[in-house]
Amino acid sequence: MERLRRRVLVPLFDRLGYDLVPAAPDWSHRPTSPREVDLLLSSAAASLERDLAASGITPSGDVREWTKTFWDLIPSAPVRQRRGGSGFNGALQLYVALRALKPRIVIESGVFRGLTTWVIRQACPDASIHCHDPDLSGLQYRDAAATYGTADWSEADGYGRDPAGTVAFFDDHVPQARRVVEAQARGLTRLLFDDDAAGHRIHAHGGPAHPTIAMIEALRDASEPIRWQRNGRAFEQPADDPLARAAAAAIARTHAFDDLHRATGYAPARLTSVTLHAPAASRGWAA
Numbered sequence: 001m002e003r004l005r006r007r008v009l010v011p012l013f014d015r016l017g018y019d020l021v022p023a024a025p026d027w028s029h030r031p032t033s034p035r036e037v038d039l040l041l042s043s044a045a046a047s048l049e050r051d052l053a054a055s056g057i058t059p060s061g062d063v064r065e066w067t068k069t070f071w072d073l074i075p076s077a078p079v080r081q082r083r084g085g086s087g088f089n090g091a092l093q094l095y096v097a098l099r100a101l102k103p104r105i106v107i108e109s110g111v112f113r114g115l116t117t118w119v120i121r122q123a124c125p126d127a128s129i130h131c132h133d134p135d136l137s138g139l140q141y142r143d144a145a146a147t148y149g150t151a152d153w154s155e156a157d158g159y160g161r162d163p164a165g166t167v168a169f170f171d172d173h174v175p176q177a178r179r180v181v182e183a184q185a186r187g188l189t190r191l192l193f194d195d196d197a198a199g200h201r202i203h204a205h206g207g208p209a210h211p212t213i214a215m216i217e218a219l220r221d222a223s224e225p226i227r228w229q230r231n232g233r234a235f236e237q238p239a240d241d242p243l244a245r246a247a248a249a250a251i252a253r254t255h256a257f258d259d260l261h262r263a264t265g266y267a268p269a270r271l272t273s274v275t276l277h278a279p280a281a282s283r284g285w286a287a
């Protein structure tokens, strides 16, 4: 098979203008000498500790220890993906953020093959997990205790019942401002977003979920639109977008995590923590 790939398929795809690469996940490549493993884990943990603090999340455990646990777990992940979903860094960020937040309920919007569902389950063994994706045909991991639906999360009932114990994770290419407004309407305050891209970086991203969290923040005081082009197509994010304004009013705090590339060598990740203003009646986040 490998000979067929190298001799026939790769040259054929090359001529057509595509790269044919094995779907080996990035974590299948790793340091093996103890000193280098220690350096990778300590650097990643130090970066994650800074990100949790900047997000207003106080971990009740040892982030270095969680990072090591994840390092030992990830080779057993039942999803092997190279493209289209999280790699090592994104999965580690999600794992550590959820261990720190300790939610009772996790809503996941944007499941794809199921890698991040598996990560959520490893971080929160007892949580109720609710997965939404209009296309569940590619699942490689189906969590036995989670619920799955192809309807949009905003059409589901009941997600506002335990807002203080709920984290919503959005990795669905839907405008992030829309997700913020929907979460606020349900009284949720703890949100995690993948693929938050700033206006000057969004051109590098396919399926931009704009207005992104970074754009919502940048447009708070701006009068000029954000414009970019990708694959010959022009995009514009207006400055006076009512959706972005509504999301800005709902947001109390945002923090984009470091991409972890420098710490681990793996592909840059893009997790952003968003805290919404608590509804008046709520006592706020309680672990």
Ligand SMILES: C[S@@+](CC[C@H](N)C(=O)[O-])C[C@H]1O[C@@H](n2cnc3c(N)ncnc32)[C@H](O)[C@@H]1O
Residues within 6 Å of the ligand: 084, 085, 086, 109, 110, 111, 112, 113, 114, 115, 116, 132, 133, 134, 135, 152, 153, 171, 172, 173, 174
């Ligand atoms: C980047 S993938 C998710 C990757 C996954 N979280 C991971 O890291 O392995 C984006 C997914 O969003 C899904 N999607 C598109 N529109 C959606 C919607 N309205 N609600 C939920 N998911 C949606 C797509 O079908 C796709 O599976």
